[in-house]
Amino acid sequence: PKATQTRNCTMTKTKNSLSRASVRRQFPNTGKGEWYNADKAPTPLKSRKANHKPTRLRSSISPGTILILVAGKYRGKRVVFLKQLESGLLLVTGPYRMNGVPLRRVNQAFVIATSTQVDLAGVDTAGVTDALFKGAKPSTKKSAQKDFLAAEAAEKAPVSDEKKALQKKVDAALAKKIKAVPSLKDYLKSAFTLSSGQYPHNLKF
């Protein structure tokens, strides 16, 4: 049986139609076949892996909003939202001196936005990016014991000077803004907790 036949179409070339030259692939037994486009090499489907849309920021959250952390190490703390990082995570700070929360990334899902806002004019957070929060890379050596020791060492690594400097810079500017609002400092110092008779679906944050 013939392996391939070719034909030339006289159809006008539109985006999806066959081009001038098309090749027929024939199935030997049934004689049935299909015409496919000879010119175009099959194009792979467009990969969606690289096409990341930015994480949508909840409408209740805007720079300066005070958030309540609802999970994690600092759960219950009231914290100031600074900006959304490229990774989609929220950049947040205590400030550190007020409630012990450092510059930290937080996922929107683990945060309740309150209606309280702080004015962030003059607070410069441009120096804080996702790269600042990347941990030490694990060693690629195969030795299991070495990896374990390296992991331990990485856990105990002290806070980098770069982070401390940025923390001080951001917090200094922020603290001024907070002190301008009456009771806000005490608000940030206190923790959020549900008490008897308080049900989250009834609470207005």
Add this chain to the structure above:
Amino acid sequence: MESKAQTSAKPTVRLYSRGVFVGYRRSRETQHPNWALVRIEGVKSKEDVPFYLGKKVAYVYKCKTLKQGKKFRVIWGKVCAPHGNSGMVRCQFSSNLPPKAIAQQVRVMMYPSQI
């Protein structure tokens, strides 16, 4: 904070709603253990339930043997759907709750948060 020793003991912070595991989804003679029914404190009607949909639920229990250095264990689940008109809620857990958990407390967390 600089002087941790000087600050007072951390006050306990409750960031979950209390709930009770009331039983499995069931008809008169047949029960389906993969669905748990939970009565959340303060939720008295179907209209109050949407806040809790999707929230994580934890059944916390104590054991004698230490696992990972702890005597507490958790079975995680989530609130999946309302159940009936009076604020009951259907939950699914990573592994079905054991029958001894019936009438025991369950914690309905405040995350994933939508507010």
